[in-house]
Each structure stands twice: as C-alpha cells, then as structure tokens.
Amino acid sequence: MALHGQLFHPSPKLRWLGYWFVPNLASSAHFSRRLPLSQAAFAAVRRLSSDGSGVSPHLCHLLAFSLLFPILSYGADLFVPSKGLLSKMEVHWRQVQRWVSNCFLATPIQILSAEACLPPLSILLPHKRRVAALRLVCSPPQINPASARFCRSFPSLLKFRAPDSHRSLCTRLDPYLMPLNWKTPRPSPLTWTHLPVDAMAYLTLPLLGGLSFAPLINSSLLPDLPDLPPDNVLKAAYSSLKGKAHLLMLEAWCLEQPPPPYYSFYLALAPHPFMGLGKFIAGRIHQMRAQKSYLAAHHSWSSPGASRLSPLCGEEQETFSHAILRCAAKAAARSRHLQGLTSVSPDAPLWSSVSLLSSLAAYIRATATNCPPDMFPSLPPSPASMVFPSPPSSPPPVGLLCSSPPRPV
Numbered sequence: 001m002a003l004h005g006q007l008f009h010p011s012p013k014l015r016w017l018g019y020w021f022v023p024n025l026a027s028s029a030h031f032s033r034r035l036p037l038s039q040a041a042f043a044a045v046r047r048l049s050s051d052g053s054g055v056s057p058h059l060c061h062l063l064a065f066s067l068l069f070p071i072l073s074y075g076a077d078l079f080v081p082s083k084g085l086l087s088k089m090e091v092h093w094r095q096v097q098r099w100v101s102n103c104f105l106a107t108p109i110q111i112l113s114a115e116a117c118l119p120p121l122s123i124l125l126p127h128k129r130r131v132a133a134l135r136l137v138c139s140p141p142q143i144n145p146a147s148a149r150f151c152r153s154f155p156s157l158l159k160f161r162a163p164d165s166h167r168s169l170c171t172r173l174d175p176y177l178m179p180l181n182w183k184t185p186r187p188s189p190l191t192w193t194h195l196p197v198d199a200m201a202y203l204t205l206p207l208l209g210g211l212s213f214a215p216l217i218n219s220s221l222l223p224d225l226p227d228l229p230p231d232n233v234l235k236a237a238y239s240s241l242k243g244k245a246h247l248l249m250l251e252a253w254c255l256e257q258p259p260p261p262y263y264s265f266y267l268a269l270a271p272h273p274f275m276g277l278g279k280f281i282a283g284r285i286h287q288m289r290a291q292k293s294y295l296a297a298h299h300s301w302s303s304p305g306a307s308r309l310s311p312l313c314g315e316e317q318e319t320f321s322h323a324i325l326r327c328a329a330k331a332a333a334r335s336r337h338l339q340g341l342t343s344v345s346p347d348a349p350l351w352s353s354v355s356l357l358s359s360l361a362a363y364i365r366a367t368a369t370n371c372p373p374d375m376f377p378s379l380p381p382s383p384a385s386m387v388f389p390s391p392p393s394s395p396p397p398v399g400l401l402c403s404s405p406p407r408p409v
Contacts, residue, residue: 019075027079035089038072042092046099049279057275057282060100064118068096076125077132086121093121102283106300107292110259115286117271119253127249133203134245138217138238149197154182155213157228206248207241215241265289265346274357281361284370288320293370295323320344323369324360330367337363 013029014021020030045063049055072089081089094109097116113120119127141148141160148162182201186193194202208214215237219228228234246269253267274285287293292300296318297308310318312329321344325334337359341350350356364370 019078027075027081028085030075030079031081031085031089034072034074035085035092038068039092041071042068042096042099049099051102051283052280054279056277056279057100057102057286058271060279061117061271061275064096064100064116069124073121073125073128076128080129081125086125090121093118101286102279103286103290104292104300107287107290108260110257111263111290111292113257114259114263114265114267115290117268117275119249119267119269120257123249123253123256126252127245130203130207130245130248131242133200134207134238134241135217137201137204137208137214138241140216140218140222143218143221146197146200150201151182151198154201155208155211157213157216207244262291263289273352273354274360277357277361281364284364285360288323288370291320293320294372295319295370297322324363330363330369333363333366337366 012022020033022029045067048063049057049060072092094112097103097112097118098105098107100118101112101116103112103115107115109120136144136146137150137154137156139147141150141156141158141162145162147156148160150156150161152159152161180192180194180198182194182198183205184194185202193199204214215234216222216228217234217238219231219234222228250267250269259265259267275282277285284293288295288298291298296306296310298319299306299308308317310316310322310327310329312318313327315328316322316326318327323330324338324344325341327334339359341356341359342348344350350360
C-alpha cells in the first residue's frame, strides 16, 4: 500500500484493542506479549510484601486477582493459549501463589493453589471463556452483532438474527468449520467443528442445558417489548447462571487437580479469614496447613532421616495439632492464649472465628511455633519435666553459702 508516495508493506502481526492477530489466528503472538506485562507488574507489586512483613496475604490475594490476573488473561475470552505458553504462564502464576501464601518451594502445587485461594490457570482460563460466552449469549441480538449471528435454534427470548451469509464473521475459513447445531459436540477424530460464534455458544451448554431460553442482560436498552419478563427477574436468572459457572469451576478444580490425600482443607476462591493477619503469622499458618513447615513431623528432602518427635517435649510427633494443642512445653502459653481452642481440623470453628484466629496468632508469636530452630525463645519447662532437688538433711556450713570467703573481723 502506498500513501503520499511512501510504501507500506503488509505486517505479519496486527494489534487491535490489545489483541495481537496473525493470519492463522494463532494465540502465541498474543500471550507471548501478555506474559512479560504480567511479570513486570508482579515485579513492582511484590515489593509491597516480603516473606515476613508488608501487606497482609488478603491484600496480596486482592492484587493477584484484580491486577495480575487481568493483565495475564487479557484476550482469553477469544484465544486459547498453546500448551507451551500455558506452561510458562503457570510457572509465573505459581510464583504469584507462593508470594500470596508465603509457602515453601517444596509445597506441592495443588496445595499451593489451595492455600493461596488462586486456582491454576488451566482452570481459571476456561472459566473466563465460559463466563464471556454466557455474557455473549445473554446479550440482545439487536445490540450485539455477535449475538445476532447465533444459529436460529439457540434458545433466546428474541428471534432476531443476522442473515446466514454473515454468520461466519470472516472469509477463507478452514474447510472443517461447518455450521453445526450449537449443542453438537466436536467429533473425534476431528472432521468438522462449529463456526467460531457457535463454539462460543457451545461453552454455555452446561449452564443452559435445562433452560428453555437464555436470560437477557441490558434489556433496559431495548424498546418496551410486552413479551419480556421483568428486568429484576432477568437479572436474578443471569446471576444464578454466573453462580453455577463458579460451581462448575470448583468441580473442575477438585477433579482435575485435587490436593494430596493428606491435605483435608477445603478449596475456596475467597481468601481464608486468617489471611487478614500479618504476613509473617499468616505464612506460618499456611505452612503448617500445607505440612511443609519447620515442624519436626513435616520432613523435607534435605533432612529425610531427622527425628519427627517434638524437640521441646519429646513426647510425640510435632504435627500441626500437637504444636498447637498438646505440646507440654507450651502449656503455660496455651492456657494464657488458647483457652477456647480445641481443634484445628478443617471443620473447626477456628477458621471462621476472628477472636480465635487472633488468639492463635498471639500464641504463635509467643511460642515461636513453626519458626527456624534458632528463633525459638527460651520457653519455661513444663511442670511434668521439672525435677526439684530434695532438701538437705542438715544445714550446710555457713562458709559454703557464701560466694566469697568470709572477711576477717
């Protein structure tokens, strides 16, 4: 192309609204640019919180979901990253999870994501595409051109559709792209598949499978139509579908990347209440829950043959529950701080009670639980382990009670 005598050659890549397009519509050109942007943002925000100080894990979780994830996943509504790029993005995302939870490098990645309340990208990105598809199919076709290009069999309240000749949205499509019904799954081996707009509608099949129609959003922008339900009913139906999408994401998280059997805590998207504590104390709790900590029962690869007994009382293995509830060397601190705490199991009231979590934080701080051995304070011995000398049968000589020889008078 020539403009004012200057020749412009065709570009192999095109950027439009932050999306990078190539002739074959591959996603590598796009996500290879999103990953460095997210890494640069993470390098800036991680200065706000180190391993032992700074903003709380709750605020770190908020930064991860509201700042880092939108930068990293921008364009995931349309593009699907390749396996190679997804693995690189997962490495970066695990660094974010470790920054939020303050867990050790030896922590299994399934437990790491559970403690940080940040699902893996292999779970988050399909959920993001499903929610985007739900937003698309619930948009009025008179307003959204993409919604107007759905097949006529799609259950919508409005029957308006664009002409069939405009449904492909682009020319020179691959030969295996066929205008299938939106409910038809992709055959295997792949001989034909949906048009791009029908592929988006197919993502909502687990949500709309039992409904007679898809609710509308932004119906207030339409002229008054007598056949439409009230706006509040449509909003409630759309919110319930979004909640169902979140449940499907949790189910996929449990099935595809479940934590090890010894980890019994629940998976959650919202941050745990104890993540509102300081970064140091909350990190100690994260490590003990993950069973990768400084406790003697939580072995690491560097010391496989070390004793599992508690170095303070020596009575039983130093597990999470023993260090908090049963260690005899910490009986005085326990009676002072943890009078109402009886269990640390996943169903215990501890994990939802602000007062109990504050008491647990005071106990960990007072006893240096799950700290490196050289950080343990000089705890007073327990009464059971104290040995008192028997009183002497006769008074000792006066000179032996003095630290220096008596002065001559």
